[in-house]
Amino acid sequence: MEDTIVAIASPPGQGAVAILRVSGSESIPIAKRVFRPKNPQAKWLPRAILLGTIVNSDGEIMDQVLLSVFIGPASYTGEDIVEITCHGGALVTQAVLDTIISAGARLADPGEFSKRSFLNGKMDLTQAEAVMDLISAKTTLALRAANSQLEGQLGNRISEIKQSLLANLAHIEAYIDFPEEDIDPEANESIMRNLVILSSSIGNLIKTAEQGRILREGLHVVISGPPNAGKSSLLNSLLGYERAIVSDLAGTTRDTIEEMINLKGIPVRLTDTAGIREVEESIESEGVLRAKRELNRADLVLVVVDATIDKKENERIEFTSSDELNHIKVFNKADLGIHNSYKREDGVRISCLDGAGIESLVGLIVESCLGENDHFSKNLIAVNSRHRACLENSQSNLNNAINALKESVEPEFVSVDLREALDSIGEIVGKADVEDLLGEIFSSFCIGK
Secondary structure, three states, rough: OOOEEEOOOOOOOOOEEEEEEEEEEOOOHHHHHHHHEEOOOOOOOOEEEEEEEEEEEOOOEEEEEEEEEEEEOOOOOOOOOEEEEEEHHHHOOOOOOOOHHOOEEEEEEOOOOHHHHHHHOOOHHHHHHHHHHHOOOOOOOOOHHHHHHHHHHHHHHHHHHHHHHHHHHHHHHHHHHOOOOOOHHHHHHHHHHHHHHHHHHHHHHOOOHHHHHHHHHHEEEEEOOOOOHHHHHHHHHHHHHOOOOOOOOOOOOOOOOOEEEEEEEEEEEEEEEEOOOOOOHHHHHHHHHHHHHHHOOEEEEEEEEEOOOOHOOOOOOOOOOOOOEEEEEEEEEHHOOHHHOOOOOOOEEEEOOOOOOOOHHHHHHHHHHHHHOHHHHHHHOOOOOHHHHHHHHHHHHHHHHHHHHHHOHHHHHHHHHHHHHHHHHHHHHOOOHHHHHHHHHHOOOOOOO
């Protein structure tokens, strides 16, 4: 925290401009060592933009740049920050970076700017994590969820739960410290009701973990079925371009093909697989094995069959785990007519040739993702796996405290459960002394953020 750090904050590669960020107590003195303003009389005012050149220790000009100063604590990290905009070539950007490092700065670790922002109280840990979610968002819904978390929506909910927990714990602790003041039955009932409400609130947050996973990683949808059913054609239709080779020859697809698409704001990882059938040829056999493995990892399986032929003639898909996998039956080639054996079957009828039924299929995929409640449109709080573990631990301790109160257990034991619940909640927004936790979280950030 005492070092002054620097990093390239823009993506690698060639572009019109690149941005370098310097943060720390020495950021302005270091900048003054390497920056020569075009107007020598120009004042280094906060948030003003200066035009000048970056010069190395030998007096050689590295680049003409724009420089801005942000004085702490009114900055992203809470420290003094200097931002330099130079030309976007890889060589010139590296030259400017090397010049700043030679002047006394240290190359920043991944996520170190956001880590300093958290440690300096500029944001809580949920907001810091939202920064990376914002950068990696693949759809508008994921972007909205990240923005709501960055604005403190999740942090505020956690703070409310934390304050309520503290109030109830204080009541229990007061009784422990002053046992002569009997806790009346009504107060005991009130505490239990409060804890039940808190447990329910935590449970509602836990329910958003699955939607959080989908928004961050994408819904894993596997296209499966017998050979020549039109699986690759369906992949191409959903993507909107020719990604997979389509042929009347059985066994054309011999490996899995995965692509990410945006279906009504929900990221979907589509995986096309080899047709499932008994084969002896080694390469196709490996494709079938990979297809079966994908079925076990899928959130949703699209079971595609050629609906123009008799149901008995279609090879049965052997789900390797169970027949209860979440799936949608897709009857392809509907433009050629549906065989009588499929007319009473539940599923969606499509034609990859003319696009009929594709929109209906997209609607079913989205509906399968949303489940019974339309969480994505009503509530964009989406906890991640770390939040979920903390919430589940907190809820478990809360329920232990509720049961202890019901059974009139000694208040000291109730207090222990409530303190553990409080500690778990506190881990969500972050504790500055948990270095391992912080290192794990911020190590996944990109350098310069």
